[in-house]
Amino acid sequence: MANLNDKTRQLFKRIPASPTNPHKTEPAREFKIEDLYDSDQPTETDQASGLDEKLRQAYFWITNTAIISPFYDIEYNEEPPRTFNFGDSKVELALPTGQSYSSFVLIPLLNLAVRGRCLIVGGPGRGKTATAILMGLLAGYSQLEVKRAIQHGQPQMTIADLLGHPLPGDMVKAESMSEIRISWRKWLSMRVKIIDEYNRIPTRTQSALLTVLGDNYAEILDQIFECPDSAWYLTANDDGGGGTYQVIEALRDRIDIVIRAFHFNTRFLSDLQKRIELSVKPEELIPEEIIFNEDEMNRINKEIRRVKIAAEVRRPLEFFCRHFEFFEPASTALEYMTKDTAKLSGIDFKLLAGKETGKDLVRDLGSQTKNGLSVRKLMTIIQFAKALAYFRGADEVEIEDLRQIIPFVLHDTLSPNLESPFFDEPKHEAYRIDRITWLRKLFDLSCEEFFKSGLQKNDPILQFEEEFNAGLEGISKAEVEKRMNAIEKQLTKMAGSGKLYGYMADDILKLKYFHQRYTNYRRWLKWKK
Numbered sequence: 404m405a406n407l408n409d410k411t412r413q414l415f416k417r418i419p420a421s422p423t424n425p426h427k428t429e430p431a432r433e434f435k436i437e438d439l440y441d442s443d444q445p446t447e448t449d450q451a452s453g454l455d456e457k458l459r460q461a462y463f464w465i466t467n468t469a470i471i472s473p474f475y476d477i478e479y480n481e482e483p484p485r486t487f488n489f490g491d492s493k494v495e496l497a498l499p500t501g502q503s504y505s506s507f508v509l510i511p512l513l514n515l516a517v518r519g520r521c522l523i524v525g526g527p528g529r530g531k532t533a534t535a536i537l538m539g540l541l542a543g544y545s546q547l548e549v550k551r552a553i554q555h556g557q558p559q560m561t562i563a564d565l566l567g568h569p570l571p572g573d574m575v576k577a578e579s580m581s582e583i584r585i586s587w588r589k590w591l592s593m594r595v596k597i598i599d600e601y602n603r604i605p606t607r608t609q610s611a612l613l614t615v616l617g618d619n620y621a622e623i624l625d626q627i628f629e630c631p632d633s634a635w636y637l638t639a640n641d642d643g644g645g646g647t648y649q650v651i652e653a654l655r656d657r658i659d660i661v662i663r664a665f666h667f668n669t670r671f672l673s674d675l676q677k678r679i680e681l682s683v684k685p686e687e688l689i690p691e692e693i694i695f696n697e698d699e700m701n702r703i704n705k706e707i708r709r710v711k712i713a714a715e716v717r718r719p720l721e722f723f724c725r726h727f728e729f730f731e732p733a734s735t736a737l738e739y740m741t742k743d744t745a746k747l748s749g750i751d752f753k754l755l756a757g758k759e760t761g762k763d764l765v766r767d768l769g770s771q772t773k774n775g776l777s778v779r780k781l782m783t784i785i786q787f788a789k790a791l792a793y794f795r796g797a798d799e800v801e802i803e804d805l806r807q808i809i810p811f812v813l814h815d816t817l818s819p820n821l822e823s824p825f826f827d828e829p830k831h832e833a834y835r836i837d838r839i840t841w842l843r844k845l846f847d848l849s850c851e852e853f854f855k856s857g858l859q860k861n862d863p864i865l866q867f868e869e870e871f872n873a874g875l876e877g878i879s880k881a882e883v884e885k886r887m888n889a890i891e892k893q894l895t896k897m898a899g900s901g902k903l904y905g906y907m908a909d910d911i912l913k914l915k916y917f918h919q920r921y922t923n924y925r926r927w928l929k930w931k932k
Contacts, residue, residue, distance in 0.1 A: 418460050418464060418690050418693065423456060424456075424502055424795065424796050454695075454703045454706065455703075455706075455794060456796075457692075457693060457695070457699075458512060458516065458793075458794055459794065459796075460692065460693050461512060461541055461695075462508055462509060462512055462794075464689075464690060465512075465534075465537060466505055466508050468685055469537060469685035469686065469689075470508055470530055470533070470534060470537070471668075471671050471674050471675075472505040472507050472508050472665060473505075473668055474505045474665050474668075475499060475503040476505065476506050476839075477503055477504040477506050478497060478499040478501075478503045479499060479501035479502060479503050479795075479803060479807075480497075480499055480500045480501050482500045483500070484497040484498050484499055485497070485498050486498075502795070506662050506663075506811060507530075507534065507663070507664060507665050508534070509791075509794070510660055510662045511523070511534050511535070511537075511538050511636065511662070512538070512541075512794070513787055513791060514538075514634050514635075514660060515538050515541065515542065515700075516700070516703050516704065516707060516790050516793070516794075517634075517704065517707060517786050517787065517790050518594075518632045518633060518634050518700075518704060519634060519635070519659040519660060519783070519787070520637070520657060520658050520659045521634070521635065521636050521637070521658075521659065521660050521661075521662065522601075522637045522638070522660070522661045522662075522815065523636065523637070523638045523639075523661075523662055523663075523664060524638070524639050524640070524661065524662070524663055524664065525663055525664025525665075526664070527640060529664030529665070529666070529667075530664055531664050532553070532597070532599055533686070534636075534664075535553075535595075535636035535638065536549050536550065536553075536597070536686060537689070538595055538634060538636060539552070539595040539597065540686060540694070541689070541693060541694060541695055542594055542595045542634070542694075543694055543695060543696055543697070546686060546687065548593075549595070549597070551589070551590075552590035552593055552596070553590075553597045553598075553599055554590060554596075554597065554598045555599045555600065556598065556600035556601050556602065556604040556647075557600075557603055557647075558603060558605060558647045559605075560604050560605060560608050561605075561608060562608050562611045562623070563623075564608075565588070565604075565608055565611055565612060566587065566588055566611060566615070566621045566623055566628075567585050567586050567587040567588045567591075567621070567623060567628075568585070568586055568623075569586070569623065569624055569626075570583070570585070570586055580624050580625045580626075581625065581626075585623050585624070585626045585628070587628045591615065591628055591630050592630065592631065593631075593633065594631055594633050594634065594697065595634050595636070596615075596633045596636070597635075597636045597637075597638075598612070598635070598636070598637045598638070599637075599638050600638055600639060600640065601637040601638065601650065601654075602640075602647070602648060602650050603648065604648060605648055606649075606651060609648070609650065609651050609654050612654065613651070613657065616635060616654070616657050617653075619631075619632070619633075637658070656779070658815055659783045659787070659812065660811045660812050661811060661814035661815050663839070703793075706793060707786075707789050707790050708789065710792050710797070710799065710800060711798060711799045711800070712785065712789070712799065713799055713800075715859065716802055716805065718853075718858070718862070719802060719805075719849070719850050719853050719854075719859075720784070720805055722849060722850075722852075722853045722858065722906055723809075723845075723846055723849040723850070724776055724781060725906040725908070725910075726768040726769040726849060726904075726906055727742070727768070727772050727774070727776060727817065727905060728741050728742055728743070728769075728774075728775025728776065728905065728908075729741065729742075729903075729904070729905035729908040730742045730744070730745050730755070730769075731759060731903060732745070732756070732758040732759060733745040733748070733755065737908060737911065737912060741775065742772075742773060742774050742775050743774070743775065752773055753822055756770070756820065761902065762902045762904075763902075764823060764825070765824050765825050765828070767904055767905070768845060768848060768849055768852075768905070769904070769905035770820065770823045771819060771820055771825050771826070771845065772817045772818060772819060772820055773818040773819070774816075774817065776813075776817070777816075780813065783812050784805070784808065784809060784813075787808045787811075787812055788804045788805050788808050791804045791807065791808050802850065806843060806846050806847070806850075809842060809846050810838070810839045810840075810842035810843045810846075811839070813842050814839065817842065817845075819834075819835070819841065863893055864893075864913060864914065867886075867889070867893070867913075867914065867917055868913075868917075870886065871886075871917050871920070875920075875924050878924070879928075880925060880928045880929070883921050883924055883928070886917075886921055887918055887921050887922070890914050890917055890918045891918070893914060894911065894914055897910070
């Protein structure tokens with residue numbers, strides 16, 4: 404770096420002075436005495452932190468200077484965009500009218516903010532590890548610390564290589580396990596953890612990695628090392644989890660979000676030429692203004708959790724998630740009619756799916772997947788949607804935030820059922836290959852059905868829910884029985900609607916839940932007399 408003059412150095416370290424996303428900000432809320440009793444209320448310091456702007460500055464420095472990612476696949480529009488169609492396939496290109504982003508940079512940043520577990524997939528030389536290293540530098544670690552802490556997956560990696568090893572002297576002298584000290588690997592204590600080519604790690608060592616990644620502790624010879632909350636970055640060369648070793652299912656399930664490394668747009672080759680001629684490595688010139696200390700990261704995490712999700716946004720998300728777990732051929736009891744029941748049976752899914760007759764399988768969005776969504780994934784969607792809204796400077800999550808983030812969260816979760824008639828339609832064939840566009844289409848179709856059904860204005864289940872949530876105290880036996888009769892009438896109406904779809908199953912079971920709660924309360928009222 405000796406030949407790099409100060410002027411050139413400042414050019415690569417420049418952070419724009421103007422706001423990255425100009426928008427109105429709420430004035431600091433006046434302090435009230437009740438705030439002392441509510442730990443989740445924002446303080447004046449929290450409201451004026453400006454850390455979302457700092458996060459955006461980091462994003463733009465990385466995309467424009469470090470990674471060079473001129474892609475805008477996370478699109479927002481403030482007014483209808485102009486579109487163009489190209490080629491025989493008539494692929495549509497839209498020119499976003501709102502600030503849009505590259506997933507390859509934005510998703511790792513959001514993962515840093517929420518302390519999630521991000522998998523970056525793509526061929527060699529696409530910048531997967533370089534992106535993960537930048538996240539470590541943004542968290543305040545030096546280049547040397549980050550690079551030494553990277554765990555490089557390889558077939559000979561043992562648990563000791565990954566976690567640490569017992570001290571030889573203690574192994575000889577100790578009379579019990581508790582007396583053996585462990586020389587723990589330093590990376591376990593870091594707030595950014597990078598596992599390069601995780602699908603080359605032996606299965607047994609993967610199990611040890613799972614404990615650290617999933618439960619935040621490492622264990623050797625009954626000795627425990629408690630790890631801090633961390634942002635994880637794992638890399639792999641393909642989407643399928645292939646490699647030297649197959650990734651164990653439990654480890655894959657712990658991944659929160661998946662992104663793909665983009666190719667390099669050769670129209671930006673001059674930027675690479677400039678780096679060679681000036682002997683510049685952007686990671687060595689990261690501006691101090693965009694480096695986050697531990698306190699700032701804690702505050703960002705806290706502020707993200709405060710971002711609101713209004714019922715008008717959450718309900719289309721609920722409707723979307725209700726499509727996938729239900730699987731009628733799996734059982735004769737509604738509670739067990741799930742794809743998980745089918746999986747545990749060991750019977751071929753294709754064979755069971757063939758028993759679904761008479762139902763419109765193109766309309767049935769659930770027919771497109773072989774599995775449903777876990778609680779963990781539902782929480783991850785909410786968490787990253789909040790993070791995306793926060794990054795954009797918004798106080799509330801919008802439906803578009805959900806639409807943009809869901810494909811990356813569910814990329815390795817919802818397994819497509821390629822036997823579904825949906826994929827047989829000529830215009831849908833590309834969805835067999837590209838999961839990101841398929842999942843986004845799936846969400847669009849769900850929202851279309853939600854609004855077409857008028858559920859945003861008149862959801863009968865919501866009415867029962869509001870009535871129940873008002874509480875049972877003081878409700879008479881006559882009123883309880885009136886509500887139970889209303890539930891039974893609603894179930895009768897739904898039973899006469901014909902075919903049973905996934906979004907209906909959860910509604911039916913919730914009505915059964917309300918009915919049972921009222922039944923128990925009525926029994927209590929009778930006993931009370």
